[in-house]
Amino acid sequence: MNALFALAAKDIRLLLRNRAALFFTVAWPLLIALFFGVIFGGGSGSAKPKVALVVQDQSAASERFAQSVLKLETLEVDRLDAAAAEQLVRQGKRTAAIVLPEGFGARSTQAFSGDPPEVGLWLDPSRRSERAMIEGMLMKLGAEAMFANISDPTARQRWLQDSRARLDQIEPESRAAFSDFYDALDTMMATSQANADSQPDAGADADAPAAANTFVPIQIAEREVSVVRRGPRNGFAISFTQGMSWGLFGALMSFVTSLVLERIQGTWSRLRAAPLTSASLLLGKALACFIVMLVTLLLIGGAGALLFGVVPHSLPKLLLAFVAATFAFTGLMMLLASLGKTVQGASGAAWAVMMPLAMVGGAMIPLFAMPPWMAQLSSVSPVKWAVLAIEGAIWRGFSLAEMATPVAILLATGAVCGLAGAWRITRQPV
Amino acid sequence: MIRIDSVRKQFGSTVALQDLSLQVQAGEIFGLLGPNGAGKSTTMSLLTGLAAPDAGSVSVLGGDPRDAALRARIGLAPQSLALYAELTGRENIAFFARMFGLGGERLKRRVDAALDFVQLADRQHDRAGTFSGGMQRRLNLAAAIVHEPELILLDEPTAGVDPQSRNALFDNVLALKAAGRTIVYTTHYMEEVERLCDRVAIIDHGRVLAVDTVPALLRAHAPRPLLVIEREDGATRIETDDPLSELNRAAAAGPIRSFHVEQPRLEQVFLHLTGRSLRD
Numbered sequence: 090m091n092a093l094f095a096l097a098a099k100d101i102r103l104l105l106r107n108r109a110a111l112f113f114t115v116a117w118p119l120l121i122a123l124f125f126g127v128i129f130g131g132g133s134g135s136a137k138p139k140v141a142l143v144v145q146d147q148s149a150a151s152e153r154f155a156q157s158v159l160k161l162e163t164l165e166v167d168r169l170d171a172a173a174a175e176q177l178v179r180q181g182k183r184t185a186a187i188v189l190p191e192g193f194g195a196r197s198t199q200a201f202s203g204d205p206p207e208v209g210l211w212l213d214p215s216r217r218s219e220r221a222m223i224e225g226m227l228m229k230l231g232a233e234a235m236f237a238n239i240s241d242p243t244a245r246q247r248w249l250q251d252s253r254a255r256l257d258q259i260e261p262e263s264r265a266a267f268s269d270f271y272d273a274l275d276t277m278m279a280t281s282q283a284n285a286d287s288q289p290d291a292g293a294d295a296d297a298p299a300a301a302n303t304f305v306p307i308q309i310a311e312r313e314v315s316v317v318r319r320g321p322r323n324g325f326a327i328s329f330t331q332g333m334s335w336g337l338f339g340a341l342m343s344f345v346t347s348l349v350l351e352r353i354q355g356t357w358s359r360l361r362a363a364p365l366t367s368a369s370l371l372l373g374k375a376l377a378c379f380i381v382m383l384v385t386l387l388l389i390g391g392a393g394a395l396l397f398g399v400v401p402h403s404l405p406k407l408l409l410a411f412v413a414a415t416f417a418f419t420g421l422m423m424l425l426a427s428l429g430k431t432v433q434g435a436s437g438a439a440w441a442v443m444m445p446l447a448m449v450g451g452a453m454i455p456l457f458a459m460p461p462w463m464a465q466l467s468s469v470s471p472v473k474w475a476v477l478a479i480e481g482a483i484w485r486g487f488s489l490a491e492m493a494t495p496v497a498i499l500l501a502t503g504a505v506c507g508l509a510g511a512w513r514i515t516r517q518p519v
Numbered sequence: 520m521i522r523i524d525s526v527r528k529q530f531g532s533t534v535a536l537q538d539l540s541l542q543v544q545a546g547e548i549f550g551l552l553g554p555n556g557a558g559k560s561t562t563m564s565l566l567t568g569l570a571a572p573d574a575g576s577v578s579v580l581g582g583d584p585r586d587a588a589l590r591a592r593i594g595l596a597p598q599s600l601a602l603y604a605e606l607t608g609r610e611n612i613a614f615f616a617r618m619f620g621l622g623g624e625r626l627k628r629r630v631d632a633a634l635d636f637v638q639l640a641d642r643q644h645d646r647a648g649t650f651s652g653g654m655q656r657r658l659n660l661a662a663a664i665v666h667e668p669e670l671i672l673l674d675e676p677t678a679g680v681d682p683q684s685r686n687a688l689f690d691n692v693l694a695l696k697a698a699g700r701t702i703v704y705t706t707h708y709m710e711e712v713e714r715l716c717d718r719v720a721i722i723d724h725g726r727v728l729a730v731d732t733v734p735a736l737l738r739a740h741a742p743r744p745l746l747v748i749e750r751e752d753g754a755t756r757i758e759t760d761d762p763l764s765e766l767n768r769a770a771a772a773g774p775i776r777s778f779h780v781e782q783p784r785l786e787q788v789f790l791h792l793t794g795r796s797l798r799d
Contacts, residue, residue, distance in 0.1 A: 095617040099603070106605040355599030359662065362567040363618040364591040518530065518570070 092365055096373025097380060104343055104381060114339035114385055119392060122325065122332025126397065129324030129455075137165045138184040138219045138398070141174035143209075148194020150206075150234070157230045158187060164226065178211055178314045181322065181402075181484070184219045185212035186314075187227065197234060204308065206231070211312045219400075224309055231306030239274065249275055321484045322398060327455050329393035330479045334452035334472055336385040337418045338443055341425070342436060344378040348426035349435040352517070367515040375419050375507065382415040401483045406492055410478035413499035417471045420503030423510025427517070451476035471502045520545040520670060520701045521566065526575035528561055528725075535561040536725040539575070543703060548696050550716035551705040552789065558725040559705045560598065563674050566703065567595050580670060591619055594668035596659045598675040598705075604648030608639055608658050611647050612665050619666035633661040637691060653684025660691060664700075671695060671702045677711065689715060709785040719785075721792055728792040733785060740791050741783030749777040 104110055144155045159166050166187075169177070174186035188209030196206040208227050212220055239245050249271050256264050321327050351357040360370050390407065393399030401407040425442060429435030447453060449463060450472025459467060467473040478495035481487030521543035528536040536558045543549045551559050564570040565577045568584035582589045602611050612630045621629055634640045637657035642650065647658060656676060663671055673692070677685045692715055695702060704716060712719050713733050720730040729736055746762045748755045748769050759765045762780045769775060 091622060092618055092620070095614060099606070099614050102610070103603060103605050353599075355597040355601035356603065358567075358569060358597050358599075359595060359601040359615065360618060361569050362590060362593065362595040363615070364587040364589075364620065365618060366587060 092363075093369060093373045093376060096360075096370065097377035100344070100347060100374060100377030101381060103347065104377075107343070110339075110343040110346075114336060114343055114381065115388055117339060118332040118334075118336035118385070118389055121335045122329045122389065122393065124328070125331055126323075126325035126328035129327050137163060138223070139165045139167075139182070140223065141169045141177055141183045141186040142166050143169060143171045143174045143186055143188040145171065146189050146191050146193040148197075150194035150197040151189045153237070154189060154193070154197070154230060154234055157233065158227075161226055161230075164223070175211060175314060178213065181213065181486070185210055185223055187223070205306060207308045207310050209310050209312060211314045213314060220311075227307060227309060235306045242279070245275065321480075322400070325393060325397035326399050326484045327480075329389060329397065329399045330476055330483065331452050331455070332393075333386050333389050333414075333479055334447065334450070334476060336389050337382055337414060337475065338447065338452075340378060340382045340385055341418050341422045341443070342439055344374065344381070344422045345426045345435050345439045346432055348374055348422075348514075349429060349432050352430075353432065368511070371423065371511045371514060375423060378419045378422050379415050382418055383411060386411045386415065399483060402486045403482050406487065406489070407479065407482035409492060409496060410475075410482045413478055413496040413503075414475035416503035417475060417499040417506075418503070420505065420507030420510065421471065423514070424506040425510070427510045427513035430517075446470040446472050449473070456480070471499060474498045474502070520580065521549075521703070522576075522578040523562070523565070524576045524578075526565065526572040526577060528558075528565065528570065528572055534725055536565075536572075539722070539725060539727055541720055541727060541730065543701060545701050546696070546699055547717040548692065548702045548704055548715050550712040550719035551703060551722060552709075552712060552719055552785075553705075553722040554793070557723045559722065560674065561725075562722070563595070563672055563703070563705065566670075566672055567593060591666065592669045594663035594666065594671045596663035596671070596673045596676055598678060600655045600659055602647045602655060602658055602662065605646060607644050607646050608650070608661075609634065609643040611658060612643075612661050615662040616665045621666055629665050629667065633665040636664065636694070637661045638687060651681070651684075653680045653687075656680050656684060656688060657691070660688065664695065669701060671700050673702060673704045675705055675707065677706065677708065709789075713785060721789060723793045729788070736785065736788050737783050740788040741785075742787060742791070744783060745781040747779050747781060748775055750775060 104114070142155060142158050144151055155168070158164075159168065169186075171186075171188065174183065174188075177183040178186050186209075188211060190207060190209055193206050193208070196204060208231070210220070210223065210227070212223075237244070239248065252271055253268065256268060259267055351360070357370075361367065390399070390401075390411070394401070421443075425439040426435055428438040447470075449467045450470030451459070451467060452472050454463070456464065456467065456473065456476060474495040477485075478487075478492060478499060481492050481495065485491075521541065523539060523541040526536050526539045527534070539558065539562065541562075551562060553559050561570065565572060566579055566584055568586070568590055571585060577584060580589055580592050584590060584593065603614070606614065609630060612633050613626060616626050616630055616633075631640070634643050637660055639650075639654060639657055639661065642654065647655060650658060656679075660673070660676060663673070676692075677688055680688065689711070692702060692704070704711070706712060716733065718730065718732055719736065721728045721736070729740060731739065743758045743760050744762055746757045746759055746765050746769075748757070748766070750773065755769070757765050757769075766778060769778075
């Protein structure tokens, strides 16, 4: 086992020191993903989450809050009715819907007593990262709305009046303190306003939500909306899957070359003369290839998720797809490495085999854009099943049963090709 | 230590070895001499278990070299520089040591010792690809001995090496013999065999033509020493076992301008046995 890991570590170290191989394994696939992502329209906007805004309350406070949501630079917001918003979230075309329900305006005057204003948030439960960001944004806007109430003399008077009227809803032991606080706040804001009026530039930066830390400005009511059908969220969802295919090709070519080089350089003879079985040696090479391919997929997938919003529909399913695709390509590597006695011969054979498989498999033309005859032909390519499994986990919303077919085909491909390659390699003269 | 009996090995239609028999004793340096294609590398492959004989038997260290546990007692320095150019000298040696089951403190100690032995400790952190040819050959030897094998197989260990590194390698080989190791040494260079090997086998077309010590081979197969006498009217060449008596007779016959004696060499033995030069 120690020797197995030493073999794998050696190959990974050699790859990391080979800049050209590293470039074609990681950087090139990312460039492909970016390039095709822009072509497919992924670059038309930004990676901002698309959010629907539903305003069910007719008050001025609701309208002010809605306008502040629409002006957010970190979200792409469009105003829709409730039914349309829910449908788009359900289809995966909007990350979430922000809903200002009836009563929002009335409750926005209740800062320290009663319930704070409620904001609805309808979203796909799998989108945890976006949920945290949107909740943060809403809290900030709530605090800013609260501060706007305090800053405007007329609104402040109305707000203080409402608040004093609800003193009886506050715990008895705190009522006196809150009453004093309202008086002091009124005096302080009136004085500040007078100073600001006499010094027009002063207080220009006083728009920070100072009260945000002392109370909950809004209450967010989440409602989970399960997605029933999902298309690619943007062009990058397609191009990053293609980039992952190219990452697998790059790693495959590197390891085909390295295995042939071992035989040419004589290191293979030396390894075969060691007290290890041929199976152990090949397993070490396969383990290194598997790790490199898996890490490559994780890096490309991570870059897609963090920078381009390619968030998987299901992370466990994506990992399953990665493992299956990596297994298949590792097996292919073994078979292709056995086809040539020279680096040129083996890499030529690898390209000759892999390019057609890539062309019909969806690494160049997206599967959904293929003409019917090509879509049928693509089934012979393991690339198609790798792309399909990864897309299934990223944006096709595959169930486990739907994932089973591509994953099983990939695992079978890896096993058959790997065994055939190993059989051929161990029978070649050293 | 090594016993090869009537071995035949064929690759396709090419017969690499036919009825080849050899015995190597423990503690000796045994030379394998033969032109390209004679069967030296195939013999090495059989000794390391990389190939199996089609007929006959191979016994190394009392067992079958295809047995993985037995191979742990054999060290191989292949003719090609079997090193990873992108790894440092130390990383190369440590990697091959791990392949032979070394680990922990013993691995560190043995890697240090192997690098010291071939005088590459000061370059151990440089990548092997930056080493000179001679240094790479020494590193190749270090990789073969790092696990302290009883039997060391050196396949053309000085190919493409500068004279300084060659002498260093000779010293290494003699030191290994002094430490009790058994060494099988293939080479094209007669002087290496004459200087290092206790016994030598001359092989051609997959057969052993002769096996013995160098002096014995010279006695058995080389022509007699050649006395060359230069006179005013030309040179005379006389084959003789007693050059001094022949010279006295020649001096009595007339004035001699110069003379010299050509001693028989292993190359002549090889030519005599195979009918072709070692480098053919």
